[in-house]
Amino acid sequence: MVHLGAMQKIKPPQRIFRDDEEVDYVIVGVGSAGGVLLQRLARAGFKVLGMEAGKFWDTERDWVSDEAGSHQLYWNDLRITGGEHPLALGSNNSGKGVGGGSVHWAAFTPRFHPSDFEVYTRDGVGADWPLSYEELEPYYELLEQEIPVAGPAWYPWGKPHGHPYAPHPMGGVGDVLIKGCTKLGIPVSAGGPVAILSASRGNRPHCIYRGFCIQACKVGAKASTLITHVPDALEHGAEVRDRSMVARISMRPDGRTDGVVYIDRDGRERFQRARAVIVSGYAIETPRLLLNSACPGHEHGLANSSGTLGKYLMAQAGNVVLGRFDELIRMYKAPPAHALTEEFYETDPKRDFARGFAIQTVGPLPIAFSKQMMAAKGLWGWSMRREMMEYNHWAALGLLGEILPWADNRVELAAERDQYGLRVAKVTFRLRDNDKKLIEFGKNKVMEVMHAAGAVEVVQESRYAHLVGAARMGKDPSTSVCDKFGRTWDIPNLFVMDGSVMPTQGSANPGLTIQALAARTADYLITQGDAIFNSASRDMTPPPVCRSLSPPDTFTSGAPHLR
Amino acid sequence: MSTERKPVTDPRTGEPLPQRAQPGYYSGFKTLSQQAFWDQATRDVVLRRVEYVPPIRFFNEQEAATMLAVVDRILPQEDRLPSTRIPLLPGLDERLFENRLEGYRYEDMPPDQEAYRIAARAFEAMAQELHGQSFHLLPTLQQEEILQSIHDGKPLAASQLWNRMNVERFWMLLVSDCCAAYYSHPWAWDEIGYGGPAYPRAYMRLTEGEPEPWEKGEQRYQWSPPADTLSGAAQPPAKGSAHQSHPGQAGTH
Numbered sequence: 182m183v184h185l186g187a188m189q190k191i192k193p194p195q196r197i198f199r200d201d202e203e204v205d206y207v208i209v210g211v212g213s214a215g216g217v218l219l220q221r222l223a224r225a226g227f228k229v230l231g232m233e234a235g236k237f238w239d240t241e242r243d244w245v246s247d248e249a250g251s252h253q254l255y256w257n258d259l260r261i262t263g264g265e266h267p268l269a270l271g272s273n274n275s276g277k278g279v280g281g282g283s284v285h286w287a288a289f290t291p292r293f294h295p296s297d298f299e300v301y302t303r304d305g306v307g308a309d310w311p312l313s314y315e316e317l318e319p320y321y322e323l324l325e326q327e328i329p330v331a332g333p334a335w336y337p338w339g340k341p342h343g344h345p346y347a348p349h350p351m352g353g354v355g356d357v358l359i360k361g362c363t364k365l366g367i368p369v370s371a372g373g374p375v376a377i378l379s380a381s382r383g384n385r386p387h388c389i390y391r392g393f394c395i396q397a398c399k400v401g402a403k404a405s406t407l408i409t410h411v412p413d414a415l416e417h418g419a420e421v422r423d424r425s426m427v428a429r430i431s432m433r434p435d436g437r438t439d440g441v442v443y444i445d446r447d448g449r450e451r452f453q454r455a456r457a458v459i460v461s462g463y464a465i466e467t468p469r470l471l472l473n474s475a476c477p478g479h480e481h482g483l484a485n486s487s488g489t490l491g492k493y494l495m496a497q498a499g500n501v502v503l504g505r506f507d508e509l510i511r512m513y514k515a516p517p518a519h520a521l522t523e524e525f526y527e528t529d530p531k532r533d534f535a536r537g538f539a540i541q542t543v544g545p546l547p548i549a550f551s552k553q554m555m556a557a558k559g560l561w562g563w564s565m566r567r568e569m570m571e572y573n574h575w576a577a578l579g580l581l582g583e584i585l586p587w588a589d590n591r592v593e594l595a596a597e598r599d600q601y602g603l604r605v606a607k608v609t610f611r612l613r614d615n616d617k618k619l620i621e622f623g624k625n626k627v628m629e630v631m632h633a634a635g636a637v638e639v640v641q642e643s644r645y646a647h648l649v650g651a652a653r654m655g656k657d658p659s660t661s662v663c664d665k666f667g668r669t670w671d672i673p674n675l676f677v678m679d680g681s682v683m684p685t686q687g688s689a690n691p692g693l694t695i696q697a698l699a700a701r702t703a704d705y706l707i708t709q710g711d712a713i714f715n716s717a718s719r720d721m722t723p724p725p726v727c728r729s730l731s732p733p734d735t736f737t738s739g740a741p742h743l744r
Numbered sequence: 745m746s747t748e749r750k751p752v753t754d755p756r757t758g759e760p761l762p763q764r765a766q767p768g769y770y771s772g773f774k775t776l777s778q779q780a781f782w783d784q785a786t787r788d789v790v791l792r793r794v795e796y797v798p799p800i801r802f803f804n805e806q807e808a809a810t811m812l813a814v815v816d817r818i819l820p821q822e823d824r825l826p827s828t829r830i831p832l833l834p835g836l837d838e839r840l841f842e843n844r845l846e847g848y849r850y851e852d853m854p855p856d857q858e859a860y861r862i863a864a865r866a867f868e869a870m871a872q873e874l875h876g877q878s879f880h881l882l883p884t885l886q887q888e889e890i891l892q893s894i895h896d897g898k899p900l901a902a903s904q905l906w907n908r909m910n911v912e913r914f915w916m917l918l919v920s921d922c923c924a925a926y927y928s929h930p931w932a933w934d935e936i937g938y939g940g941p942a943y944p945r946a947y948m949r950l951t952e953g954e955p956e957p958w959e960k961g962e963q964r965y966q967w968s969p970p971a972d973t974l975s976g977a978a979q980p981p982a983k984g985s986a987h988q989s990h991p992g993q994a995g996t997h
């Protein structure tokens with residue numbers, strides 16, 4: 182039996198497909214997007230197999246309430262980072278193991294705003310999405326009930342909406358955000374939106390405010406696809422093949438894929454036949470796999486006839502602003518994510534840059550905090566020891582700022598190889614003028630809030646979070662990798678579906694949008710049926726929203742007051 | 745073997761303060777005393793950290809002597825009784841021996857193992873070049889002048905070795921590794937008043953900085969770093985480091 186949170190146990194030996202047994206879908210990566218796709222497609226009756234490079238976690242045995250002991254949650258295999266503003270990766274960015282990044286996310290779940298889908302039209306920068314907010318909205322509503330999201334009954338920003346579960350109580354950092362913002366007349370959403378249970382649901386207990394969300398929630402109160410969608414997928418006949426690293430996607434001479442080559446848990450290279458493949462490996466590993474799959478006829482990687490594969494990689498500016506208070510805060514308690522403001526989200530003509538930012542609570546534990554002190558104040562030696570003794574007097578707020586998509590912020594292949602002999606990803610990143618102005622303004626605003634809350638000292642560190650893009654969707658095959666359902670323009674039975682399809686990323690954390698997009702693509706695949714496997718014709722009609730494929734408990738508890 | 749280090753002092757009198765079993769403002773607070781309320785997996789991980797000190801296998805004897813002296817300056821512990829000092833080098837050595845990565849390498853940095861080998865040689869070479877003496881035998885001030893120059897990205901000597909990497913990034917890697925070793929230890933949690941593991945019991949006093957029934961409130965006292973240290977004050981990063989995210993950075997949101 183495998184533990185999934187404190188109350189849920191499942192028996193993992195599931196259906197096991199033979200390598201020569203042709204499955205309908207292989208999904209590469211069972212993370213935020215992959216977990217949702219797997220569950221939907223299994224419920225709809227497809228033979229579906231999720232290949233996951235990392236482990237199928239047992240939350241009681243594998244996860245700990247300990248910062249250093251949680252290192253294994255992250256993608257620790259080698260990547261190269263460079264450019265003028267290289268991105269810190271690893272624990273700062275992506276996960277490995279069933280659940281992917283949803284295992285260690287803070288679980289902030291704001292929706293994107295309607296404006297995010299037409300950034301180019303409105304502001305003349307970035308790109309438009311090939312779909313509108315209205316097309317995604319029903320999936321936001323669905324996922325908010327499935328995972329579910331706790332937050333206020335009236336959320337004022339973007340398209341106003343309510344949340345199915347009650348908001349959480351404030352922690353010390355939330356109090357700071359409210360206090361500072363109230364002084365400055367800035368509204369704050371208190372207690373969410375976060376995908377953390379404020380009351381139990383089914384076999385998932387409510388949050389116990391222990392503050393280890395980023396170290397994975399042993400309690401099972403914080404949503405990860407490992408506990409929200411994967412159990413239901415297994416129940417409905419899906420297989421999750423863990424510790425299986427997909428090395429390349431196999432191509433037939435007729436321009437269709439026939440499966441994937443992967444390295445199994447014993448280090449053997451194997452081939453799994455499939456009628457279609459969906460790549461959901463994260464904004465770095467997805468382009469890496471498509472590039473590593475280059476073969477005759479696809480010399481520059483799969484689905485790259487546009488030359489945009491790997492390009493337009495984005496991160497959000499995630500500067501951490503730290504404030505020291507005379508009184509005690511103890512920011513290690515409560516989920517780091519519990520209050521935010523999106524008051525500065527939209528483009529404001531009075532500012533000298535396009536787009537905007539959010540301000541969110543964060544709650545670094547001691548190791549993370551010491552590194553922030555190193556970066557923000559240059560501390561080491563006695564000054565580090567002394568400042569760390571003040572840990573309980575500090576509060577931290579996070580900026581979340583939109584960085585625009587630029588072609589040369591990108592993922593390529595490096596010369597180095599990993600433990601499987603595969604070329605590793607090289608990530609190149611550089612901020613542009615708009616990005617720098619936005620960060621400067623946003624950072625100063627967060628510092629102002631911190632001062633207004635009564636901080637006696639305010640410092641900050643630069644940080645970048647939430648990599649998306651690099652296999653973007655679009656309307657035009659010459660400037661994008663896939664269409665609005667994630668179907669690649671070049672290969673009719675190859676899909677990309679994860680954060681890498683995003684054309685822009687707003688200043689909302691991407692996880693909910695990634696899961697909503699995955700649920701929508703699942704509906705599309707289900708509606709298309711065998712056409713995906715046999716035909717190259719491309720039906721762009723949005724599928725009807727299917728409400729019968731949600732995991733159990735979705736509609737039995739928690740309903741938003743306002744839709 | 746190493747030279748005498750000066751004590752921390754009372755700022756009012758300038759007198760040395762006695763070493764403590766537990767420095768910090770939470771006297772009597774012991775996270776380990778709560779271990780019965782932790783889950784088994786967490787208890788195993790934390791207790792192993794306290795009870796098992798891995799042997800030095802990555803660094804050779806000379807490198808280890810140098811690096812021990814280096815980490816002793818990065819996080820000095822002369823205010824602690826020798827029996828309650830937290831070992832820093834063994835954890836770093838184990839990480840390098842096992843080649844445990846953070847998941848990435850900056851393009852202007854060699855692999856971690858190589859970076860640390862070069863650095864161990866470079867610290868020693870700097871000591872020899874500047875003072876004709878091994879790094880670990882130098883007095884505090886001379887050791888810290890060398891370290892300070894690495895912090896500043898302007899090595900005082902051994903430039904042919906330091907040229908092989910981005911020096912500021914190495915500094916951050918080094919400080920990060922030391923902080924991870926120190927602040928993962930329950931004795932350090934006691935020092936800073938951090939409550940530690942809380943599953944399955946939970947935290948219940950979420951606001952106003954109130955302690956749980958089993959936590960302690962603050963009992964502050966005054967202390968000053970030793971008179972001969974360069975590391976006693978904040979050294980805000982240079983303007984050139986704007987927009988740089990640093991090695992070992994942890995995720996937040």
Ligand SMILES: Cc1cc2nc3c(=O)[nH]c(=O)nc-3n(C[C@H](O)[C@H](O)[C@H](O)COP(=O)(O)OP(=O)(O)OC[C@H]3O[C@@H](n4cnc5c(N)ncnc54)[C@H](O)[C@@H]3O)c2cc1C
Pocket residue numbers: 209210211212213214215232233234235272273274275276277278279280281282283285286287288289290395425426427428461462463464466467470518647648678679680681690691692693695994995996997
């Ligand atoms: C510390 C931290 C906090 C965060 N907080 C938030 C938050 O509060 N809210 C939010 O919305 N987002 C948050 N995020 C971001 C969020 O985690 C990611 O955006 C999201 O998980 C990305 O989803 P994905 O489906 O694109 O990829 P992932 O969830 O990363 O899934 C990809 C999966 O694919 C697997 N994989 C990759 N390549 C292969 C291969 N070749 N073969 C087999 N398997 C493979 C990986 O192991 C992984 O499990 C946070 C991230 C971090 C690091």
Ligand code: SF4
Pocket residue numbers: 377378387388389390391392393394395397398399400401402403515516517
């Ligand atoms: S704070 Fe709540 S959601 Fe976060 S890890 Fe703890 S119990 Fe889980």
